[in-house]
Amino acid sequence: MKLLSNVFRRKRAVIFFAAAFMLPLLFVVIVSIDTFLKRQKTTQNLLESNLWFSGRSALNQFEKQFIKIEGKYLNEDYFESLTNGDSLNHSAKPDAFIINQDHYIAYPEIAQDKNSYLLNHSSDWNPNYKKYMDLAEAAELSSRSFSAAIKNYLQSLDFTETDQQKALAIEGLARSYLAGKNFKQAVRYYKLLKNEFCQIENLSGHPYGISAPLQLCAIGSLIKEKVISADSLYASYQKLIDGHWFLSSSSYFFFKTEYESILNNVVEPGDYRYEKKIRFNQFLQTYLIPRFNERSRISRPTILNETKRRYIQTEDSKYLVSYKGMINPDTDNLYYGGICWKLETMIDHLIPVMLASLNEETGLEFGLVNSKTEDILTHEVYQIPEKSLSLEFNEIPLPWTFISIQPEYEKLESEAKIQLIIYGLLVIIIIMLMFFGVFVLLRDINRETETMLLKTEFVHNVSHELKTPLSLIRLYGETLLLKDKLPETNRKEGLQIITKESERLSYMINNILDFSKIEMGRKEFDMKSGNLKEIVMNTLDSYRYHFVKKGFKIVEDFDQDSQIILFDKNAVEGILINLFSNVIKFSFETKSMKVSLKNSSESTCLSIADQGVGIPADELSNIFNRFYRVKSRHDFEARGSGLGLTLVKHVIDAHGWQIDVKSKVNEGSSFSIIIPLNANKEESL
Numbered sequence: 001m002k003l004l005s006n007v008f009r010r011k012r013a014v015i016f017f018a019a020a021f022m023l024p025l026l027f028v029v030i031v032s033i034d035t036f037l038k039r040q041k042t043t044q045n046l047l048e049s050n051l052w053f054s055g056r057s058a059l060n061q062f063e064k065q066f067i068k069i070e071g072k073y074l075n076e077d078y079f080e081s082l083t084n085g086d087s088l089n090h091s092a093k094p095d096a097f098i099i100n101q102d103h104y105i106a107y108p109e110i111a112q113d114k115n116s117y118l119l120n121h122s123s124d125w126n127p128n129y130k131k132y133m134d135l136a137e138a139a140e141l142s143s144r145s146f147s148a149a150i151k152n153y154l155q156s157l158d159f160t161e162t163d164q165q166k167a168l169a170i171e172g173l174a175r176s177y178l179a180g181k182n183f184k185q186a187v188r189y190y191k192l193l194k195n196e197f198c199q200i201e202n203l204s205g206h207p208y209g210i211s212a213p214l215q216l217c218a219i220g221s222l223i224k225e226k227v228i229s230a231d232s233l234y235a236s237y238q239k240l241i242d243g244h245w246f247l248s249s250s251s252y253f254f255f256k257t258e259y260e261s262i263l264n265n266v267v268e269p270g271d272y273r274y275e276k277k278i279r280f281n282q283f284l285q286t287y288l289i290p291r292f293n294e295r296s297r298i299s300r301p302t303i304l305n306e307t308k309r310r311y312i313q314t315e316d317s318k319y320l321v322s323y324k325g326m327i328n329p330d331t332d333n334l335y336y337g338g339i340c341w342k343l344e345t346m347i348d349h350l351i352p353v354m355l356a357s358l359n360e361e362t363g364l365e366f367g368l369v370n371s372k373t374e375d376i377l378t379h380e381v382y383q384i385p386e387k388s389l390s391l392e393f394n395e396i397p398l399p400w401t402f403i404s405i406q407p408e409y410e411k412l413e414s415e416a417k418i419q420l421i422i423y424g425l426l427v428i429i430i431i432m433l434m435f436f437g438v439f440v441l442l443r444d445i446n447r448e449t450e451t452m453l454l455k456t457e458f459v460h461n462v463s464h465e466l467k468t469p470l471s472l473i474r475l476y477g478e479t480l481l482l483k484d485k486l487p488e489t490n491r492k493e494g495l496q497i498i499t500k501e502s503e504r505l506s507y508m509i510n511n512i513l514d515f516s517k518i519e520m521g522r523k524e525f526d527m528k529s530g531n532l533k534e535i536v537m538n539t540l541d542s543y544r545y546h547f548v549k550k551g552f553k554i555v556e557d558f559d560q561d562s563q564i565i566l567f568d569k570n571a572v573e574g575i576l577i578n579l580f581s582n583v584i585k586f587s588f589e590t591k592s593m594k595v596s597l598k599n600s601s602e603s604t605c606l607s608i609a610d611q612g613v614g615i616p617a618d619e620l621s622n623i624f625n626r627f628y629r630v631k632s633r634h635d636f637e638a639r640g641s642g643l644g645l646t647l648v649k650h651v652i653d654a655h656g657w658q659i660d661v662k663s664k665v666n667e668g669s670s671f672s673i674i675i676p677l678n679a680n681k682e683e684s685l
Helices: 002-073 076-082 127-143 146-159 163-179 183-196 208-223 230-241 249-266 273-298 343-362 414-482 488-520 532-549 569-585 617-622 644-655
Strands: 095-100 105-107 308-313 318-327 334-342 365-370 388-392 400-405 528-531 553-558 564-567 592-599 603-610 658-664 668-676
Touching: 002 343, 002 365, 002 388, 002 400, 076 095, 076 334, 095 273, 105 273, 127 146, 127 163, 146 163, 163 183, 163 208, 183 208, 208 230, 208 249, 230 249, 230 273, 249 273, 273 308, 273 334, 318 343, 334 343, 343 365, 414 488, 488 532, 528 532, 532 553, 532 569, 532 592, 532 603, 564 569, 569 603, 569 644, 617 658, 644 658
Parallel strands: 553 592
Antiparallel strands: 095 105, 095 334, 308 318, 318 334, 365 400, 388 400, 528 564, 592 603, 603 668, 658 668
């Protein structure tokens, strides 16, 4: 009956709204239609003629403005100045490139991967240095005699002539000490490479400033000690993404991934300048260089100073590329200098300014329309007006249509003042009636909208929660698969992590399934007598790995005596894991948890307390609502599905227990589950 009442009330509101809107509008239309028809006949021809000529002239002027701006970049002085600066410009400017006559990218330049022959020792090295290096490497790699290798590496240091030779010998010492399990000396020499030879490249072309910190981190994991600080690792990472080292694309992305996997949440999104440079270079290699090569096979070389333009669409974005042939005054060689506009950048920065000047000069309104979807890109309206002119670009290969829009006729007619006043009054009345109708309609659908938003957030948060254990399982699975000689301790640790994360993933999925069963009224509990203390201790032990990993201090306070209680074992484990998970998620500065189980003459009390961020007093009453998540500045760090406490409350109510929550912001929260004595009685068989 309530549903029918809501439908009837909404229907009545819609009818009232439609009548209040249409009747005044119909009256105004009847009164003014004759006047409008007469004015249309006298002005239509004039306006259409003005629209055509002004629109065509505006398009030509628009293209001339763009070509003028383009010319600021396509000149020898601009490209010469670029070679002394960064390859990527400000976001409002195009990216520049230089391609030589052999169709290789001269700018922006990135390092190339080392060929295999570069891994061998140079033939022009000092003979004595090369001799001891060969002996050391033979002892290290073939004989596995690390003491002999260390002796020869130290001897080779006396004959070094360059910093690279010295760095290679020191690297050999570090490797040999590490292989011989003299970790202290290995750390010493890797730190020496990191601090004093950070710009020197090894034979693989990787600077020691990048590779040495990773080696130190690996040693620290091996010996379970901190041999390099997170700040030092982050400093190396920051230099990497800032382009401090000249790397190839494969090396850059390899090291970036390695550092981010170690630093985890320490890394924040930033301006990856060198990465942008690499990606732009890859864009040129993929989409532009093949066209240069193809054209060179079927036609003559590009005429000097003849500007060519290409529209390029990739999977991620759309681009306009302009380039022309030029002569290098120093070498008399031909090269191609060009710029690449990202169309989104043009829409945001360049085109609005150009259209605004045209609007001011002509009195018309101009915009750009997507040729395929007919979406208006640069205008306030969202549909192409009937009184508009659509024109295609002539000289610039843009995927848009240029539109010219005629201003409203009322602006050109002085005798329409009375009608405008009437329209104005009616519009005010109509708007008031519309607001009333919208209020009536939106009041009924507001709750449904909020539910949909909560469900959308739920899907987003659950996706994030599922991604974390899956990433760890994949990481350690690949490590176990690819590293054949992994130490037994590391292999066992990896298997333990995979098992724990699989259990965590399984539990999150069970949470969702349990909630689904609750929503459908199909959730059932298997009540059996059991020892609650034993369940609490076992669950805590199974989850202890996660607390240790996060650096938590756990305090346990259990009574010696334990009572036999009637409960569903899996459901109670679910309560504990949800509460343990919340402790981890919402503890940031002080990481401490106290678990207590106390018996009294009237009840048994299970309490879990932390010293985390706490819950605001005005939100305590909502924490058990489905999909509800406390809003705080830590939202981005502590995601969740919003179902955990809902399931906890449902299980506690089903058992006939009670839950009490005490919390203060920035001081922590305490969840106490109170089990009355009458809930401990076993069911009679």
